[in-house]
Amino acid sequence: MTLRFGENARLELRELLLKKGQEIATKLTDLLSGKKLDLTNIDRIADVTPGMRAEDRLRAYLSFLNDKRKLLDDDNDAYGRCSECNVDLGLTSLREMPWADRCQDCHG
Numbered sequence: 001m002t003l004r005f006g007e008n009a010r011l012e013l014r015e016l017l018l019k020k021g022q023e024i025a026t027k028l029t030d031l032l033s034g035k036k037l038d039l040t041n042i043d044r045i046a047d048v049t050p051g052m053r054a055e056d057r058l059r060a061y062l063s064f065l066n067d068k069r070k071l072l073d074d075d076n077d078a079y080g081r082c083s084e085c086n087v088d089l090g091l092t093s094l095r096e097m098p099w100a101d102r103c104q105d106c107h108g
């Protein structure tokens with residue numbers, strides 16, 4: 001299998017994914033303890049359906065991030081590619097958003 005990222009870049013992206021996961025896990029804890037949260041950005045991920053409860057949205061987000069990290073850990077070539085047109089999202093974009101799974105064109 002061809003590694004598209006160097007080892008350093010892979011570790012860096014992995015770290016960013018973990019950090020985001022911690023952020024979402026914290027939100028989930030806050031939510032379950034009764035805090036009000038702004039979840040505007042949570043809606044952007046694929047597995048979320050309208051009308052879903054906030055805590056389920058956060059759980060879906062966590063498992064989504066987890067799946068991305070697994071792809072990265074497995075050196076799976078699907079990581080960092082658009083899920084629709086398969087274009088390589090590129091390291092620059094992935095550093096901004098390591099959980100991205102769609103290119104600008106397909107994001108529409």
Ligand SMILES: [Zn+2]
Nearest residue numbers: 082085103106
């Ligand atoms: Zn695309």
